[in-house]
Amino acid sequence: MKWMKDVKTYTPPDFHVIRDPDRCIKCKACVEQCSFDATFYDEEEDKIWNWDAKCVGCNRCAAFCPTEAITIENRTSPYRINESWGKWNVVGVKKRAAFGGAPVVSMGADKPYIVYWDHMLINASQVTNPSIDPLREPMELKTFLGKKVDHLEIENGKLKTALSPQLEIELPIMFAAMSYGALNYNVIEAIGRAALELGTYFNSGEGGLHKDHYKFKGNIIVQVASGRFGVHKEYLDVASAIEIKIGQGAKPGIGGHLPGEKVTASIAQTRMIPKGTDALSPAPHHDIYSIEDLRELIFALKEATEYKKPIFVKIACVHNIAAIASGVAQAGADVIVLDGFKGGTGASPQVIRDNVGLPIELGLASVDDRLRQEGLRGKISLIASGGIRNSMDVVKAIALGADAVYIGTATLIAIGCTMCQQCHTGRCAWGIATQDPFLSKRQNPNIAAQRLVNLVNVWGLEIKETLGAMGINSIESLKGNRLALRGFDLNEKEMEILGILHAGE
Numbered sequence: 001m002k003w004m005k006d007v008k009t010y011t012p013p014d015f016h017v018i019r020d021p022d023r024c025i026k027c028k029a030c031v032e033q034c035s036f037d038a039t040f041y042d043e044e045e046d047k048i049w050n051w052d053a054k055c056v057g058c059n060r061c062a063a064f065c066p067t068e069a070i071t072i073e074n075r076t077s078p079y080r081i082n083e084s085w086g087k088w089n090v091v092g093v094k095k096r097a098a099f100g101g102a103p104v105v106s107m108g109a110d111k112p113y114i115v116y117w118d119h120m121l122i123n124a125s126q127v128t129n130p131s132i133d134p135l136r137e138p139m140e141l142k143t144f145l146g147k148k149v150d151h152l153e154i155e156n157g158k159l160k161t162a163l164s165p166q167l168e169i170e171l172p173i174m175f176a177a178m179s180y181g182a183l184n185y186n187v188i189e190a191i192g193r194a195a196l197e198l199g200t201y202f203n204s205g206e207g208g209l210h211k212d213h214y215k216f217k218g219n220i221i222v223q224v225a226s227g228r229f230g231v232h233k234e235y236l237d238v239a240s241a242i243e244i245k246i247g248q249g250a251k252p253g254i255g256g257h258l259p260g261e262k263v264t265a266s267i268a269q270t271r272m273i274p275k276g277t278d279a280l281s282p283a284p285h286h287d288i289y290s291i292e293d294l295r296e297l298i299f300a301l302k303e304a305t306e307y308k309k310p311i312f313v314k315i316a317c318v319h320n321i322a323a324i325a326s327g328v329a330q331a332g333a334d335v336i337v338l339d340g341f342k343g344g345t346g347a348s349p350q351v352i353r354d355n356v357g358l359p360i361e362l363g364l365a366s367v368d369d370r371l372r373q374e375g376l377r378g379k380i381s382l383i384a385s386g387g388i389r390n391s392m393d394v395v396k397a398i399a400l401g402a403d404a405v406y407i408g409t410a411t412l413i414a415i416g417c418t419m420c421q422q423c424h425t426g427r428c429a430w431g432i433a434t435q436d437p438f439l440s441k442r443q444n445p446n447i448a449a450q451r452l453v454n455l456v457n458v459w460g461l462e463i464k465e466t467l468g469a470m471g472i473n474s475i476e477s478l479k480g481n482r483l484a485l486r487g488f489d490l491n492e493k494e495m496e497i498l499g500i501l502h503a504g505e
């Protein structure tokens with residue numbers, strides 16, 4: 001038997017792999033599918049073993065077992081219950097003591113913080129303001145993103161006012177920034193195809209853009225982050241909008257890290273760095289230490305693209321987010337992206353992911369308020385991201401003041417991700433957050449693109465149905481309409497920040 005218990009951490013496994021011997025036909029599909037070596041075949045004993053300590057709960061084996069012989073169970077803590085410490089604090093101490101390093105994790109914060117979306121209810125029309133049947137009457141979800149003007153001047157029947165560049169999206173949902181490096185070629189290809197078919201945009205993230213994906217011109221937003229990976233003239237030219245990434249919701253205040261083993265020849269070429277080297281983006285942009293510096297970068301990018309593309313600025317939701325967003329608006333950004341702390345990441349120190357930042361719901365409401373008070377809201381677009389899980393989160397985000405949302409984690413879940421939080425290991429069993437050629441083939445761009453198109457189209461239908469129930473026929477009429485929301489199980493202060501009334505009021 002080639003398997004021994006690893007006693008170094010003194011911690012019990014998180015999962016228990018249960019194989020029903022009456023159902024198992026020893027086809028070894030599970031062995032083939034498990035990329036974490038948590039299940040293996042012993043030829044001498046003709047037996048399939050489970051190594052619970054290595055199991056990450058990705059459920060790939062269970063999904064592909066043809067006889068449904070496998071069940072993955074969460075193990076409860078074997079320790080005496082201690083409400084003050086809980087399992088995670090005890091395990092956290094032991095792991096740090098064993099390895100002498102700070103744990104790195106992926107995906108979004110998983111602590112049981114309140115999810116404000118789930119404490120808001122949506123209004124519906126009755127009697128005086130009749131509801132609308134979206135199947136029989138037109139319902140507009142089209143959204144324009146970019147700087148707006150106060151008023152339009154028309155001379156001799158012609159528009160005299162110069163309009164700023166706008167992005168036009170068929171529905172207020174775009175694919176969030178996820179880099180080539182964090183994701184593999186096939187996944188980016190799938191997201192690009194889905195964006196093209198849906199009439200929306202995908203975001204390159206901070207890793208540059210593979211030349212093959214230039215074909216999605218017209219549906220691309222490119223990112224300029226602190227590491228400036230893959231940023232060059234062609235990259236800017238192929239984009240419809242450029243996003244300056246200042247911060248990320250899952251890890252505000254720190255930079256990015258793509259481990260060297262994920263930097264393949266193709267990724268190295270795209271990022272313009274040597275193959276196999278760690279791609280480290282610094283915490284700050286080394287040329288931005290003030291709003292004036294940010295303004296310079298915004299206008300440098302506008303200048304480089306002949307003022308034809310909206311410039312987005314992405315900031316993480318932190319305590320003084322409203323004041324920061326106001327500064328960003330005044331610095332000349334066309335669109336502000338607010339990223340909440342439930343947003344995903346390919347890799348983040350655990351302590352940062354789980355403790356730093358704000359939920360998007362509070363950040364969005366306070367920014368929308370501040371921009372209104374300062375007369376700036378009508379001049380800029382707001383995108384909410386970091387924790388948008390379903391179509392009703394989209395509706396609530398727009399009622400709180402967003403023009404549109406970005407979806408990242410939902411995008412990955414749609415194509416197979418089970419949120420096992422192992423993206424940083426590069427061993428993703430679902431073939432998503434990995435550069436391993438064998439694992440990457442698990443994502444077929446045709447199938448994945450279709451799943452994404454299905455997801456977003458269904459969300460679009462659900463949004464239309466909800467707007468119809470509310471008696472409004474365009475997404476524009478929902479924007480910032482907080483009277484459409486009511487809160488429950490929230491305190492006065494939370495409702496004040498969200499700017500909503502209590503249910504029953």
Ligand code: SF4
Nearest residue numbers: 034055056058059061
């Ligand atoms: S495939 Fe995933 S769930 Fe199954 S044993 Fe391996 S790590 Fe555990």
Ligand code: SF4
Nearest residue numbers: 417418420421423428
């Ligand atoms: S992308 Fe893959 S590794 Fe990352 S959480 Fe999802 S299934 Fe796990």
